[in-house]
Amino acid sequence: MEMLSTGPELRTLRLLSCVSLVLLFQVIDAKRDFKSACNTCQQITDNFNKGFDKTAKQNFGGGNTAWEERKLSKYETSEIRLMEIVEGLCDSSSFECNRMLEEHEEQLETWWFKRQTKNPDLHKWFCIETIKVCCPKGTFGPDCNACVGSSERPCHGNGMCDGDGTRGGDGKCSCDHGYEGEFCLDCIEGYFNEVRNETFSLCTECHTSCKTCTGATNQDCDECKEGWEEDDQETCVDVNECSSDSSPCEEDQYCLNTEGSYSCKACDKVCSGCTGAGPDMCQACANGYQNTEGSCTDIDECLQSEPVCTKEHQECVNTKGSYTCICSNGYEEQNDECVQKSQSEKVGESEESETTTSSHGEL
Numbered sequence: 001m002e003m004l005s006t007g008p009e010l011r012t013l014r015l016l017s018c019v020s021l022v023l024l025f026q027v028i029d030a031k032r033d034f035k036s037a038c039n040t041c042q043q044i045t046d047n048f049n050k051g052f053d054k055t056a057k058q059n060f061g062g063g064n065t066a067w068e069e070r071k072l073s074k075y076e077t078s079e080i081r082l083m084e085i086v087e088g089l090c091d092s093s094s095f096e097c098n099r100m101l102e103e104h105e106e107q108l109e110t111w112w113f114k115r116q117t118k119n120p121d122l123h124k125w126f127c128i129e130t131i132k133v134c135c136p137k138g139t140f141g142p143d144c145n146a147c148v149g150s151s152e153r154p155c156h157g158n159g160m161c162d163g164d165g166t167r168g169g170d171g172k173c174s175c176d177h178g179y180e181g182e183f184c185l186d187c188i189e190g191y192f193n194e195v196r197n198e199t200f201s202l203c204t205e206c207h208t209s210c211k212t213c214t215g216a217t218n219q220d221c222d223e224c225k226e227g228w229e230e231d232d233q234e235t236c237v238d239v240n241e242c243s244s245d246s247s248p249c250e251e252d253q254y255c256l257n258t259e260g261s262y263s264c265k266a267c268d269k270v271c272s273g274c275t276g277a278g279p280d281m282c283q284a285c286a287n288g289y290q291n292t293e294g295s296c297t298d299i300d301e302c303l304q305s306e307p308v309c310t311k312e313h314q315e316c317v318n319t320k321g322s323y324t325c326i327c328s329n330g331y332e333e334q335n336d337e338c339v340q341k342s343q344s345e346k347v348g349e350s351e352e353s354e355t356t357t358s359s360h361g362e363l
């Protein structure tokens with residue numbers, strides 16, 4: 001019995017929730033529609049005004065005979081002119097525009113022939129008062145309520161009122177950069193109120209050294225930004241991260257202080273640790289380099305009194321930071337020894353320089 005009755009009830013419930021969902025979407029859609037409908041209407045009236053100007057010039061012959069004047073004044077308010085203007089109101093591709101035009105062409109005609117003189121502002125008469133898709137500037141929604149702040153200065157001049165000038169939207173403010181709050185009178189972090197009363201607020205950016213502040217200089221910080229610290233005059237000054245005993249950088253890097261931060265730069269290759277750029281800023285010289293007058297320079301191992309390439313028929317070649325031992329011309333490396341090349345190979349390689357080399361320490 002119960003099982004039987006739940007069936008239809010459930011179905012009704014589902015149906016109801018479906019209907020309410022559809023209704024909800026229609027409400028959301030309608031809100032969006034009102035905004036875009038106003039845009040469409042605005043476009044129509046803008047194009048109307050353009051067409052109006054264009055047809056005014058187009059049909060002026062240049063002469064001013066009485067006949068021409070009469071003809072002209074007749075054309076000015078004629079159906080022909082209206083039709084010429086209406087032709088240019090919508091792009092053929094704009095479905096919204098053409099639908100609105102079709103639906104309300106009669107009202108445009110009414111304005112053209114009967115209301116124009118008393119209501120010269122077409123947008124106001126047509127979009128706001130007659131087909132009611134727009135609102136006066138600074139107002140929004142179905143009843144054209146004033147935006148937050150006032151219709152004269154929506155969001156107190158520091159933001160955009162949702163739906164402003166349309167029959168849609170909820171009138172809430174989206175504040176310009178630097179401002180926040182329902183009324184766009186508060187300043188975001190990093191900004192301070194240069195001027196403020198109940199209806200007016202000017203937010204200005206704090207000094208770069210401040211996280212929060214009450215004024216524009218680094219003496220007006222409430223709190224310093226990371227990378228700055230208060231000195232004994234309560235001014236935010238740059239932290240020199242590089243002056244601390246333990247450098248924040250790697251061993252083969254030096255520390256470069258910047259405003260509010262620092263960076264780590266690679267030491268010169270000739271250094272083993274350094275305090276700055278170049279071979280004369282080394283803390284110690286890298287292997288294979290020696291200190292000559294405060295700068296690290298390559299050691300020529302081949303000129304040392306103690307020979308470094310000791311095998312027979314071996315020659316020493318200096319390299320940057322090291323050296324190599326090679327077999328002399330006409331000799332080649334075989335089993336760690338330099339042996340004379342065979343005659344046939346010699347001919348083929350006569351022009352080539354030493355081909356077999358071996359890094360020091362491996363021979």
Ligand SMILES: *[C@@H]1O[C@H](CO)[C@@H](O)[C@H](O)[C@H]1NC(C)=O
Pocket residue numbers: 195196197198199200
């Ligand atoms: C608020 O300040 C603005 C700008 O300084 C000024 O024009 C306005 O009259 C002030 N309003 C009030 C209520 O004090």
